[in-house]
Amino acid sequence: MPVSIFIRAASGAEATSPPSKEAENPPGLTFDGSRIVIGRGPGCDVRLPEVSVSHRHASIRAQGADYVLVDEGSTNGTAVGGVRLSTNAPRALRTGDLVRVGRVWLEVRIDQKPPTRDLAGATRDIALALVANAMDAMGDDIVPKVRVVEGRDLGAVLALAEEGRVYVAGRGADTDLPIEDAEASREHLQIVRRGNAVLVRDLGSKNPSLLGEAPMPENRDVVWRGQTVLRVGRTVLALEEPVAVALAELERAEDEPFVANDTPPPSAPGSKRPSTAPRAPDSAAKPAPAPAPPAAPVAVVTAASAPARVSRRRWTSTDFAVLIAALAVIAMSAAGLYWLLKP
Numbered sequence: 001m002p003v004s005i006f007i008r009a010a011s012g013a014e015a016t017s018p019p020s021k022e023a024e025n026p027p028g029l030t031f032d033g034s035r036i037v038i039g040r041g042p043g044c045d046v047r048l049p050e051v052s053v054s055h056r057h058a059s060i061r062a063q064g065a066d067y068v069l070v071d072e073g074s075t076n077g078t079a080v081g082g083v084r085l086s087t088n089a090p091r092a093l094r095t096g097d098l099v100r101v102g103r104v105w106l107e108v109r110i111d112q113k114p115p116t117r118d119l120a121g122a123t124r125d126i127a128l129a130l131v132a133n134a135m136d137a138m139g140d141d142i143v144p145k146v147r148v149v150e151g152r153d154l155g156a157v158l159a160l161a162e163e164g165r166v167y168v169a170g171r172g173a174d175t176d177l178p179i180e181d182a183e184a185s186r187e188h189l190q191i192v193r194r195g196n197a198v199l200v201r202d203l204g205s206k207n208p209s210l211l212g213e214a215p216m217p218e219n220r221d222v223v224w225r226g227q228t229v230l231r232v233g234r235t236v237l238a239l240e241e242p243v244a245v246a247l248a249e250l251e252r253a254e255d256e257p258f259v260a261n262d263t264p265p266p267s268a269p270g271s272k273r274p275s276t277a278p279r280a281p282d283s284a285a286k287p288a289p290a291p292a293p294p295a296a297p298v299a300v301v302t303a304a305s306a307p308a309r310v311s312r313r314r315w316t317s318t319d320f321a322v323l324i325a326a327l328a329v330i331a332m333s334a335a336g337l338y339w340l341l342k343p
Contacts, residue, residue, distance in 0.1 A: 002111070002114070003031055003036070003110050004031075005029055006106065007027050007048070008105040009105045029116045029126070040057070041251060047126070049251065058099075078101050135243060141242055144160045144241045146237055149236050151181060152180045167190070167191045169189040172187055183207045183234060184235065198241070199223060
């Protein structure tokens with residue numbers, strides 16, 4: 001039976017507030033395979049661009065008609081509800097279970113939903129959308145841009161600000177990206193952004209465009225990735241994708257340890273949550289520790305910022321008596337040693 005995985009929230013983000021509109025329709029993927037790898041790495045089936053998630057964090061495996069969850073030796077652990085898993089110890093899953101991987105909460109549903117088409121593309125799109133939402137919330141620029149990196153128009157930029165709008169590049173003065181190149185047609189290229197993908201089309205130009213080293217097909221949309229340049233005559237165009245760059249940086253980053261809060265967020269409306277009655281513990285699972293209070297900000301203490309030393313304790317009469325006695329013993333020992341060694 002297929003299993004669906006929905007991305008519900010970061011750890012504790014929705015534990016004390018009602019689900020947002022986005023939370024009511026969480027992004028998800030449906031699988032019908034024997035193993036689903038969850039992690040931050042680009043090769044994972046469920047890609048979670050969050051530094052608390054390990055590159056290969058956990059996996060869901062089919063066991064007959066059932067599914068089990070296995071922690072793959074992650075830095076910040078995997079938990080089901082309030083139970084943290086031991087490494088490589090499988091735990092049975094039920095529909096509606098909430099799973100924590102790093103700071104991210106996932107919801108598992110096991111039903112007859114049809115599997116997601118083009119899983120590789122779908123999981124990349126979800127990862128890009130998560131990064132774009134985070135960047136947009138912080139006020140970062142997420143608009144893809146086409147930049148002229150070689151040719152007479154070196155430095156010219158076309159921002160693909162409007163999703164779905166058709167932008168035209170060519171020798172015509174009324175195009176969105178004018179190209180002063182004798183080998184370019186008046187309307188040479190069509191560029192459009194759809195979701196997180198940028199599509200480019202050669203408009204039947206006299207001198208066909210090259211995407212990478214391959215000639216572009218005429219009047220057919222082709223996906224343009226940021227690492228591939230596009231050539232129009234002697235002009236070279238590059239695609240800048242801030243979100244894709246940020247995703248790649250997150251996937252290369254080291255794991256970031258954090259203190260787990262295993263309070264699950266509320267389920268999406270209509271989902272079947274398992275009963276809150278006590279569940280028979282797995283032999284290899286162990287209860288998660290009680291949530292720790294929020295940690296105080298960590299400050300680096302330098303010589304300039306360190307607090308002043310505590311003043312020294314004053315000497316008492318007892319201290320002086322002990323000191324005099326010690327000096328007397330040292331003097332007697334020295335005198336005895338002198339007489340023993342005297343010729």
